[in-house]
Amino acid sequence: MEGQDLTKGSIRKELWSLAWPMMLSVFFYTLYNLVDAFWVSKLSAEAIAAVSISQITLFVMISVGFGITVGSGVIMSMHIGAKDQQEAERVLGQSFVLAAIAGVIFGTIAIIFRRELLIASGANGLIFEPALEYFTITAGGSLLFFILITIMFAFNAQGDTFGLTKLFAVSTLINTIIDPLLIFGWLGFPRLGISGAAVSTLISQAIFIVIALRSLSSKHRKVRFHFRNLSFKWQSVKKVLNIGIPAAFTQVIFPLGLAALTFITTLSFLEPGAIAFSLGFRIEFFAFLPAAGFGFGAMAMIGQNIGAGNIERAKEAFHKALKYGFLCAAGLGVFAALFATNIINIFTEDPIVTQYARLYMWTVALSYGFLAAMLIEANAFQAIGRSWPGFWILLLKFAGIALPLSYVLTQIFNFPIISIWLSIIAGNVIASGIGYIWISRTMNKFRIKDAPVHAPIH
Structure with missing residues (x-):
């Protein structure tokens, strides 16, 4: 079975087995931004400044995403510990619905007020237009990010941080390969400039989600993802939001x-x-x-x-x-x-x-x-x-x-x-x-x- 029963065994060994893959996962996720920054810096000084300024507001999105989805992970882990597989799977399905709602709301607000948000972050002059270009695409993909973070906590709740690390490694590798192709138009790909960095990140996140959902649906999982559990039960959502x-x-x-x-x-x-x-x-x-x-x-x-x-x-x-x-x-x-x-x-x-x-x-x-x-x-x-x-x-x-x-x-x-x-x-x-x-x-x-x-x- 994929995942760990964390209610027995050596606490020291289990903590280390959870911790080091999670450290690598966070490191790989950070490489998304570093890879974007590296390739975009080859375009111009204005382009790299535009990405940096855009990420000020996007960091708030990351913070909100982590916060809201952490509640689902906590409730899920409690049900796993209680050996209530059915309820854990229902919370898993519901967490995706909640993430989708939050992602759509955040993305809509970010796109509607994108100019105001960028100006407040310090975008002006030659930086403003490329920042607007990058931010619009990235904010439009907020749904993908919120689902990705939900998956991260779903793996963590089951004690499968090593599986999560492999997903982030593959996703980061894909982003590293696609980035220059779309930014500079290599190998016959369209030259998208700064937009290419944003698009490649969304593509790699989408691939991450597809592979992860397949893994979460595996019969080898203690807690599996089922489409029938994509529901919204307020009493349960309230518990998640009280934490999130x-x-x-x-x-x-x-x-x-x-x-x-x-x-x-x-x-x-x-x-x-x-x-x-x-x-x-x-x-x-x-x-x-x-x-x-x-x-x-x-x-x-x-x-x-x-x-x-x-x-x-x-x-x-x-x-x-x-x-x-x-x-x-x-x-x-x-x-x-x-x-x-x-x-x-x-x-x-x-x-x-x-x-x-x-x-x-x-x-x-x-x-x-x-x-x-x-x-x-x-x-x-x-x-x-x-x-x-x-x-x-x-x-x-x-x-x-x-x-x-x-x-x-x-x-x-x-x-x-x-x-x-x-x-x-x-x-x-x-x-x-x-x-x-x-x-x-x-x-x-x-x-x-x-x-x-x-x-x-x-």
Whole structure:
């Protein structure tokens, strides 16, 4: 059978078997944008700027997509743990309906207001038209993206993250091959320019979905996809949205918080400061890999064990996921700090940007473990059906600590740029610490009857 029964066996082995393929999946998904950026950069500077600006708004779509669909994955994993295959399959079918509705709504709004959204993102002059061209096609394919994310959580709920990795690897390879063919018109294909990058991404996503649905329909699956389960039952959808809506808000906090920090950095340190911060955050992506791997792994394990009525095993899964995620991210942070200059010189040779970015790596990188812990804590709250605490933890990091502290230190006391970097560290450490106390107390008080899915009580 494809997938894992996460209610028994070694927690350590199961967490690692879930985590490393999920890390690879997230990495492969990120390559979509990197491949687009690489080939589009060969067109013109305006073209690559257009893609970058378009992706500001599209990142919000990604955040909303992750947030809404995470609820389906949590509810599904609980039914799997409760050995209720029929209900798990019904939730799976319903999750596609919900994703389709959300994708159509988001895509329609994005296309109607595409000019306003791009202007708000900073598109102007020679950048505006190519940005509009790229954004219109990508936003028009929102339906595909929302279904893709639903599939991602469906595989995760069943403990089949390795199957997911293979899908992302194939899809990314297809995108890498098709991109230059459609952008430059090679081998007789039409030359679509910047539109070719958007079209190739949609094609690769469509192929991903077709292969994934075939896999989910396989008789070897514990939980199978059936067209007859494409339904909409409000009582069940309500459970999904109770988890998904606050999770979506939680996801949106990150791009908004980063934009606000960039603005504050620019006030005193102008373009070099903003570039250094952007560079530092891009490198910080690697700290998100352990957070995603162990966070989503913990989500599946906690969900299945809550469904099976095994709260103690769910608690143990959380604590081990937190430990492994923290140590992996902290290790990456130490590596980034030790080789800061070498890493930064790959991207820039500007002396001021290098100086600012090096300070970032020597300080913020050492808090990567706390950043990963904070995200895993938010995932654990979602896994037990309570997403709002994760929202408040991330809001505390940005609005409660990092933003006001960095503003006061630089604008009122005129401290150097390192004060912003230290404010970010304070946000990571304090928010993750409060998050740990909160989730630990919540799980200690948690009872089976508190779960969205009422599993048998042992």
